[in-house]
Amino acid sequence: MNSVPLIIATILKYAYTRVEAEKLLSVFRLLSDAYFYQQADARMMESIIEERFRHALDTTYYFESLPELIQLAQKSSKGRIYETIHDVSDALELLPVLTLYVPTKLEHIYIATIGTWVRGTINEKILLQFIISAAYRGGCGVSWKGIMKDYSFNHFLQRESRSIQSLIQNV
Amino acid sequence: MLIIGIIVSILREKSNAIVSQQNAENIDIDQAQIKSNSIIQSALKQARALLVNAELSGIKEVVRTRHDSEKLEQAYEEHLHELVKRSEKHLEYTTRSIEDHYVDLFQKAEKQIKSQMTDNQQRIINELDLALDEAHKLLTTQTQATHQQIERQLEAEINDAKKLVDGYKNKRMEAIDRQIGELVIETVKRTIDKALTPEEHTDLVIRSLQEAKQDGFFT
Numbered sequence: 001m002n003s004v005p006l007i008i009a010t011i012l013k014y015a016y017t018r019v020e021a022e023k024l025l026s027v028f029r030l031l032s033d034a035y036f037y038q039q040a041d042a043r044m045m046e047s048i049i050e051e052r053f054r055h056a057l058d059t060t061y062y063f064e065s066l067p068e069l070i071q072l073a074q075k076s077s078k079g080r081i082y083e084t085i086h087d088v089s090d091a092l093e094l095l096p097v098l099t100l101y102v103p104t105k106l107e108h109i110y111i112a113t114i115g116t117w118v119r120g121t122i123n124e125k126i127l128l129q130f131i132i133s134a135a136y137r138g139g140c141g142v143s144w145k146g147i148m149k150d151y152s153f154n155h156f157l158q159r160e161s162r163s164i165q166s167l168i169q170n171v
Numbered sequence: 172m173l174i175i176g177i178i179v180s181i182l183r184e185k186s187n188a189i190v191s192q193q194n195a196e197n198i199d200i201d202q203a204q205i206k207s208n209s210i211i212q213s214a215l216k217q218a219r220a221l222l223v224n225a226e227l228s229g230i231k232e233v234v235r236t237r238h239d240s241e242k243l244e245q246a247y248e249e250h251l252h253e254l255v256k257r258s259e260k261h262l263e264y265t266t267r268s269i270e271d272h273y274v275d276l277f278q279k280a281e282k283q284i285k286s287q288m289t290d291n292q293q294r295i296i297n298e299l300d301l302a303l304d305e306a307h308k309l310l311t312t313q314t315q316a317t318h319q320q321i322e323r324q325l326e327a328e329i330n331d332a333k334k335l336v337d338g339y340k341n342k343r344m345e346a347i348d349r350q351i352g353e354l355v356i357e358t359v360k361r362t363i364d365k366a367l368t369p370e371e372h373t374d375l376v377i378r379s380l381q382e383a384k385q386d387g388f389f390t
Contacts, residue, residue: 102376107245110373117377122389137369139379144389157355161348164355 011092014065016115017128021092024069025085027062031073032081042070049081057140058108065169073087099121099129101141103152104131 007028015021027049034040034048046066053059076084098118106114111128118126133141138153151156157164367375383389 055222069372091376100376100380102372104369104372106369106373110369113373114376114380118380121384138375139382140376142380142388144383147388149383149386149388151382155379155382 003072003092003119004084007069007084007088008091008095010065010068010072011088012095012125012127013068013125014061015109016108016119017130018092018097019129020061020111021095021127022089024062024065025088025092027065028073028088029068029085031066031069032076032085035070036071036078036081042067042074045070045073057065061112062110067073092127095125096123097127099131099143099148101131101133101136101143101148101152103132103134103137107131 007025011021011024015024030048030052031045034045038044038048040048042136046063049062049066053062073081076138099141100114111130115126115128118128135141135154136150136152139151139155141148141150141152
């Protein structure tokens with residue numbers, strides 16, 4: 001059974017950025033290692049993950065995804081597990097990436113909000129990539145298929161410049 | 172007298188001819204002489220008669236001639252007198268005619284000169300009017316052309332000045348707008364991060380993505 005699409009679907013269910021997807025894939029690797037080489041059961045597998053990411057921030061989605069990832073690990077073939085992980089990694093590399101330039105770091109909950117909108121509007125398999133830049137206050141910069149455009153406050157200011165100038169002149 | 176002489180001469184020639192003829196023909200001289208004498212006597216008689224008649228005629232003629240001469244002289248004098256009178260009249264008439272002619276001529280000349288002067292004056296006036304009209308037209312045209320040229324120059328200068336002012340104004344406005352914009356942006360930038368919550372940041376990101384979608388950025 002080819003579990004790669006299921007693993008990818010599960011990762012995309014909980015992860016909205018490339019980094020999050022890679023982290024969940026790392027979690028899946030840890031779970032697989034624990035399952036195949038430490039004979040860990042589900043509870044142990046959760047404990048291992050909790051211990052591993054105890055000091056990490058914003059890891060809620062890790063644990064939300066654990067039940068499904070554990071099941072996937074358990075259903076995987078021991079002899080092909082690393083090949084599967086490698087295939088999943090390659091497949092994740094091929095997914096479309098939408099890069100957003102934002103002025104501040106966003107937590108997963110907000111990323112999920114943005115990711116849900118993006119997948120429901122643009123592409124259901126899209127992965128986000130956030131780059132922090134103070135230049136994109138009041139919005140974001142968007143890079144898609146090699147084209148970048150500023151939709152930050154500067155963009156809205158330029159778009160409304162005539163109205164603003166008119167307002168300023170009429171003051 | 173002349174006639175008598177002529178007659179005698181003729182008779183003598185006849186006599187001589189007869190004599191010569193007699194001599195030539197040797198006719199009886201006596202008879203011939205008697206005949207010739209008789210002829211001569213007859214001739215003389217006729218001659219005398221002729222002479223008397225001639226003298227009478229001459230006298231009559233002289234008298235008549237004298238009488239005619241007086242009449243002629245009188246007629247001549249009358250005629251001469253008449254002629255003088257007529258000449259005087261004619262001279263007077265001629266003088267008057269000449270005078271009238273010259274008066275008329277002078278009047279005509281004066282009239283013609285006046286008419287000519289009037290015509291000349293009118294022609295000069297007309298020519299002056301034409302010249303004035305031409306000058307007026309030329310002046311009007313030149314004035315209009317000059318006026319238009321001045322208007323164009325003024326308009327061009329005003330436009331240039333307006334462009335200059337507008338350009339300066341636009342540059343100043345752009346600079347002011349830029350400064351205001353920069354000031355607004357800087358103010359917003361300084362406050363936006365502090366003022367916005369993560370939810371608001373998220374909403375702004377989604378609004379930006381919606382804007383990008385409306386722009387067709389994702390197609």
